[in-house]
Amino acid sequence: MSLTDDRAALDQWYTLGALQDFPDGAEVHSRLLGEDLTVRRLADGVEVRAAGRALPVRTEYGHLWTSFGTPERNLFELPESREPDRRWIHCGPVRVRASGLRLVENFLDLAHFPYVHTDILGSEAHPEVAKYEVEQRRDVDELWATKCEFYQPKAAAASDEGQISKYMYRVVSPFNVMLYKTPPTAPDRWDVIALFVQPVDEAVSVANAFMLVIDDTSTDAELSAFQQMIFVQDKIVLENQRPSLLPLQPGRETPTRADLSSVLYRRWLKEKQLRFGTEPRTDLPNA
Amino acid sequence: MADWIPIALSRDVPVGITRAVIVDTREVMIWRGEDGVAQVWEDRCPHRGMRLSLGFVRGNALNCLYHGWQYGAGANCLRIPAHPDLTVPPTIRANAFAAAETGGMVWMSDDSAAPPPQLPALTPVISLAIEVAPERVLAELGGSTAEPLIELPFAADTLQIGWHRVHAAKTMLHATGAGADIGAATAHLRALRQNLEQGVAA
Numbered sequence: 001m002s003l004t005d006d007r008a009a010l011d012q013w014y015t016l017g018a019l020q021d022f023p024d025g026a027e028v029h030s031r032l033l034g035e036d037l038t039v040r041r042l043a044d045g046v047e048v049r050a051a052g053r054a055l056p057v058r059t060e061y062g063h064l065w066t067s068f069g070t071p072e073r074n075l076f077e078l079p080e081s082r083e084p085d086r087r088w089i090h091c092g093p094v095r096v097r098a099s100g101l102r103l104v105e106n107f108l109d110l111a112h113f114p115y116v117h118t119d120i121l122g123s124e125a126h127p128e129v130a131k132y133e134v135e136q137r138r139d140v141d142e143l144w145a146t147k148c149e150f151y152q153p154k155a156a157a158a159s160d161e162g163q164i165s166k167y168m169y170r171v172v173s174p175f176n177v178m179l180y181k182t183p184p185t186a187p188d189r190w191d192v193i194a195l196f197v198q199p200v201d202e203a204v205s206v207a208n209a210f211m212l213v214i215d216d217t218s219t220d221a222e223l224s225a226f227q228q229m230i231f232v233q234d235k236i237v238l239e240n241q242r243p244s245l246l247p248l249q250p251g252r253e254t255p256t257r258a259d260l261s262s263v264l265y266r267r268w269l270k271e272k273q274l275r276f277g278t279e280p281r282t283d284l285p286n287a
Numbered sequence: 288m289a290d291w292i293p294i295a296l297s298r299d300v301p302v303g304i305t306r307a308v309i310v311d312t313r314e315v316m317i318w319r320g321e322d323g324v325a326q327v328w329e330d331r332c333p334h335r336g337m338r339l340s341l342g343f344v345r346g347n348a349l350n351c352l353y354h355g356w357q358y359g360a361g362a363n364c365l366r367i368p369a370h371p372d373l374t375v376p377p378t379i380r381a382n383a384f385a386a387a388e389t390g391g392m393v394w395m396s397d398d399s400a401a402p403p404p405q406l407p408a409l410t411p412v413i414s415l416a417i418e419v420a421p422e423r424v425l426a427e428l429g430g431s432t433a434e435p436l437i438e439l440p441f442a443a444d445t446l447q448i449g450w451h452r453v454h455a456a457k458t459m460l461h462a463t464g465a466g467a468d469i470g471a472a473t474a475h476l477r478a479l480r481q482n483l484e485q486g487v488a489a
Contacts, residue, residue: 112353127368236341256334
């Protein structure tokens with residue numbers, strides 16, 4: 001497989017991982033959208049090259065970002081990254097044999113908590129997904145799901161007891177998503193947990209979780225281990241979905257009201273005419 | 288390929304168990320609820336494509352691991368936990384194949400109109416995966432790809448071996464016998480497998 005010709009996928013920013021994982025001077029081999037890359041950390045910055053050409057580079061939010069194309073927008077805003085009392089926790093990279101779009105969709109999903117993260121993020125006794133709101137914010141080209149609530153036996157590393165967690169979800173690009181969630185220790189603020197997906201090939205992804213949390217009791221290792229445990233549970237599901245590419249063709253899967261954010265996400269991907277990581281469609285002319 | 292395909296030994300699908308099987312490149316799954324009836328379905332939840340073989344059986348229902356969607360023996364979805372008060376529309380159903388059990392094996396068919404074969408109850412010996420094309424396996428064992436069963440004389444017994452194609456270069460055998468010495472028959476079949484696989488490698 002070689003570099004995709006999918007314009008919508010090429011013209012995006014992608015993470016290649018946490019900056020801390022690119023040691024000074026070392027050449028690191030990576031892969032994005034079906035093409036091999038080399039990353040070199042130099043005294044005056046980071047160089048990313050593919051097929052003999054230098055790619056644009058950004059270093060933001062503790063991560064390295066690049067693009068093969070010409071992104072319409074700058075990298076997304078993350079104002080919480082400027083708040084001094086937040087802990088920055090990286091978790092990953094975790095390699096997953098599935099489309100990155102499946103990873104994002106799973107990240108947006110509340111209904112799996114009782115079954116995949118049993119007695120942690122959800123419990124079988126409280127499986128109901130209450131109605132929430134979704135919107136496409138066209139000025140920033142982001143998707144938001146708000147007023148999400150879910151009963152969680154152990155919402156975070158610092159939780160001692162169950163709580164009704166409030167969530168907001170924000171999709172900033174097809175492969176980058178974050179959630180805002182009430183911390184157990186600071187109910188008036190929002191923890192931020194981001195999932196930055198590096199789409200390696202159509203059905204191979206690398207997941208980078210990044211947390212900006214309010215928690216003065218847990219250690220870094222505890223915070224990271226909690227997220228790692230959650231993600232390993234998700235990986236089992238993600239590698240066993242069929243097809244491993246995200247289907248956009250109507251009727252291939254069966255959404256319900258709890259899947260409102262997924263419905264909006266798929267519609268948005270179609271609007272962007274994104275193909276990388278999606279199942280080939282047979283219902284379109286000249287497909 | 289025959290109308291009815293043997294895809295597992297009944298013994299290997301006890302009550303409360305799910306089992307994934309690949310039949311001619313298709314991912315299918317078998318499960319058996321408390322009523323004892325083996326069900327053969329496409330290995331895919333219609334909701335988000337999750338493989339149902341990773342799900343769990345409770346009573347006479349199969350539950351998807353991902354969101355707990357519950358399916359009854361008729362393959363219709365009975366319950367969507369995220370919406371406890373919802374009456375699930377009858378259009379939401381898993382994709383079920385026709386299933387039957389005879390001769391100590393679970394059989395599936397794409398065409399439920401054709402009656403399943405009627406075989407005497409036999410003793411299960413072993414299911415074996417062989418990394419060799421079915422055409423070659425059947426030629427070696429004296430069977431025919433037009434027939435779902437191979438009759439293989441062994442000692443004083445005749446083994447009845449169901450087979451199915453996993454893909455072009457892999458075959459599954461499901462061996463049963465009338466009064467076979469199971470240990471000896473198993474060893475015999477394993478030796479046949481070794482010969483076949485070495486023959487392919489050579």
